[in-house]
Amino acid sequence: MGWPHSSSFLAVDVVRLALACGETATARQATDRIEAIARTSGAPHHRADALRCRGLLAGRPELLLEAAQRYEEAIRPLGMAQSSCEAAELLARAGRPDQARDLLRQAMDRYRQLGAAWDIRRDEARLRAVGIRRSRAELAAAYARRQGRGPGRSGTRRSP
Numbered sequence: 121m122g123w124p125h126s127s128s129f130l131a132v133d134v135v136r137l138a139l140a141c142g143e144t145a146t147a148r149q150a151t152d153r154i155e156a157i158a159r160t161s162g163a164p165h166h167r168a169d170a171l172r173c174r175g176l177l178a179g180r181p182e183l184l185l186e187a188a189q190r191y192e193e194a195i196r197p198l199g200m201a202q203s204s205c206e207a208a209e210l211l212a213r214a215g216r217p218d219q220a221r222d223l224l225r226q227a228m229d230r231y232r233q234l235g236a237a238w239d240i241r242r243d244e245a246r247l248r249a250v251g252i253r254r255s256r257a258e259l260a261a262a263y264a265r266r267q268g269r270g271p272g273r274s275g276t277r278r279s280p
Contacts, residue, residue, distance in 0.1 A: 128157045128166060132199075135173045144177075151177050164194035172203050181210040185223075198239070201230040205243040212250040220252045228254070232265075 131154035138147035151173040158170035168190035175183030184207035191199035208223035224247055231240045244254070 128154055128169065131157075131169050132172050132176075132202075135176050139176060147173075147177050164190055165196050165199070168194055168196065168199060168203075172199070172206070175203075176206060179210060181207040181214070184210065197230050197234055198236065201227040201234075201236070201239065202243075204230075205247065208247055208252065209250055212247065212252045217252060220247065220250075221254075224252055224254065225258070228258075 131150050134150040135147045138144070138150065151170070154166065154173050155170040158166040168187045171183050171187035171190060175181070175187055184203045188200045188203035188207065191197070191203060204223045204227040208220040208227070211217075211223065212220040224243070227243060228240055231237075231243075247253070
């Protein structure tokens with residue numbers, strides 16, 4: 121893959137999709153490429169992308185958590201939240217649901233700050249499939265937000 125640096129942001133998606141299709145060689149190739157770009161550029165977000173790709177390829181949540189930290193440092197909140205959810209899924213599969221739930225909570229907070237409703241739905245569904253759900257209190261708060269009721273608001277609607 122002869123990607124220029126300007127399209128390196130695609131590496132994570134290539135790895136994720138290749139793994140979902142059973143194309144491990146393609147995922148490995150994309151990971152190797154973004155790691156080379158990260159070494160050359162030294163840019164924090166490239167390093168985060170490389171860690172995330174390696175973490176996905178190797179199934180290692182600690183690499184995904186390190187990627188999340190690097191995204192945070194690089195001021196890439198969406199990448200941070202996505203890496204956290206990917207790590208949460210691996211932790212849940214490894215029998216560590218409490219850690220997975222904490223990561224899900226952090227990621228959902230970040231998604232809410234970004235207004236990333238689609239990402240919330242996608243990652244909640246993905247983690248529900250491995251037995252991780254938000255608490256009833258979190259679900260009630262999310263429902264209240266969708267209904268336009270925040271703290272200190274009655275929740276009643278005025279008729280026109």
